[in-house]
Amino acid sequence: MAMAVDSMVFFVAVALFFNLAASQSTAKYTNHTVGGPAGWFYNINTKKTSADYSAWAAKQTFNLGDYLIFSTNTNQTVIQTYNETTYRNCSMDDASDDDTFQYQGGSNEFGEAMTVAVPLTIEGPQYYFSDADDGTQCLNGMAFEIKVGHGIGLPPSLNQPPPPSYVEPPSTVEAESPPITVVTSRPNGGGVRSSAGSFLVVSILVMLVLHLL
Numbered sequence: 001m002a003m004a005v006d007s008m009v010f011f012v013a014v015a016l017f018f019n020l021a022a023s024q025s026t027a028k029y030t031n032h033t034v035g036g037p038a039g040w041f042y043n044i045n046t047k048k049t050s051a052d053y054s055a056w057a058a059k060q061t062f063n064l065g066d067y068l069i070f071s072t073n074t075n076q077t078v079i080q081t082y083n084e085t086t087y088r089n090c091s092m093d094d095a096s097d098d099d100t101f102q103y104q105g106g107s108n109e110f111g112e113a114m115t116v117a118v119p120l121t122i123e124g125p126q127y128y129f130s131d132a133d134d135g136t137q138c139l140n141g142m143a144f145e146i147k148v149g150h151g152i153g154l155p156p157s158l159n160q161p162p163p164p165s166y167v168e169p170p171s172t173v174e175a176e177s178p179p180i181t182v183v184t185s186r187p188n189g190g191g192v193r194s195s196a197g198s199f200l201v202v203s204i205l206v207m208l209v210l211h212l213l
C-alpha cells in the first residue's frame, strides 16, 4: 500500500513538473501589437496617427522577454531609444549608437508593408518614435514611452552572454586594439543561436530533477 501511494505521489509530481514546464514555455511572455489592430501608421494628409500610442501603452503591462510588434509600412520608421533627450527631440541625428537603434524593414521603397518585432531586453523606461518626414510624424504623436518590468526575466534565447572580448595576438606590435563591434549585443541579434544549447541545459535539468525525485 505504501508503495502504491509512493509511486502515485511520484507520478503526480512528475505530471505537475511537466505541466509547469509546458505552461511556462507558452504563456509567460506577451507580444504587444503596437496600437492594437490599428497598427503603427501616420496619415501624411490628415497629419493623424492611426492610434493614440501613449494611451495604448498606458493600458499595457510590459515585462522582460515580451515583444513589441510594429505592424506598419516603410512610410514610418521604428526607432528605439533609452535616451529621453533623443525621444523628446524626435530625432536620432545626435544620438549615440549605444542607446538608440533603428529597426529596418529591409526596403527603401515607400509604402512597403513591414512588421518589426522588438524584444524587450532591458528593464526600466524606454522610448519609441518614428522620425520619418523630418520628425513631424513624431511631433504629431508617432511616439510613446513604456516602462519594462522584470516579470519572470529574460528567456534563455534573449539572454545570451556577450561575445568573448578580442585578445591581441602576442606577436603584434600595434598598440591600438581594433574597434569592438557591438552588433552582436543588439537586442534583435541571433536569438536562435543558443536554442540548441538551452534545450540541452533544460534536458539535463529535467533529468536531474527526475533523478532526485
Ligand SMILES: *[C@@H]1O[C@H](CO)[C@@H](O)[C@H](O)[C@H]1NC(C)=O
Pocket (backbone or CB within 6 Å): 031, 067, 117
Ligand atoms: C512573439 O513574437 C516573436 C517575434 O516575432 C515570435 O518569435 C513569437 O513566436 C511570438 N509569440 C507569440 C506567442 O506569438
Ligand SMILES: *[C@@H]1O[C@H](CO)[C@@H](O)[C@H](O)[C@H]1NC(C)=O
Pocket (backbone or CB within 6 Å): 085, 086, 089, 091, 093, 094, 135
Ligand atoms: C535636436 O534635433 C535637431 C535636428 O532635428 C538638432 O539640430 C539638435 O541639435 C537636436 N538637439 C538635441 C539636444 O539633441
Ligand SMILES: *[C@@H]1O[C@H](CO)[C@@H](O)[C@H](O)[C@H]1NC(C)=O
Pocket (backbone or CB within 6 Å): 083, 084, 085, 086, 094, 095, 096, 099
Ligand atoms: C542623450 O543623448 C544626448 C545626445 O542627443 C547626449 O548628449 C546625452 O548625454 C544622452 N543622455 C544620456 C543619459 O546618455
Ligand SMILES: *[C@@H]1O[C@H](CO)[C@@H](O)[C@H](O)[C@H]1NC(C)=O
Pocket (backbone or CB within 6 Å): 044, 073, 075, 110, 111
Ligand atoms: C507612402 O509615402 C509616399 C510618399 O510620401 C506616398 O506617396 C504614399 O501614398 C504613401 N503610402 C502609404 C501606403 O501611406
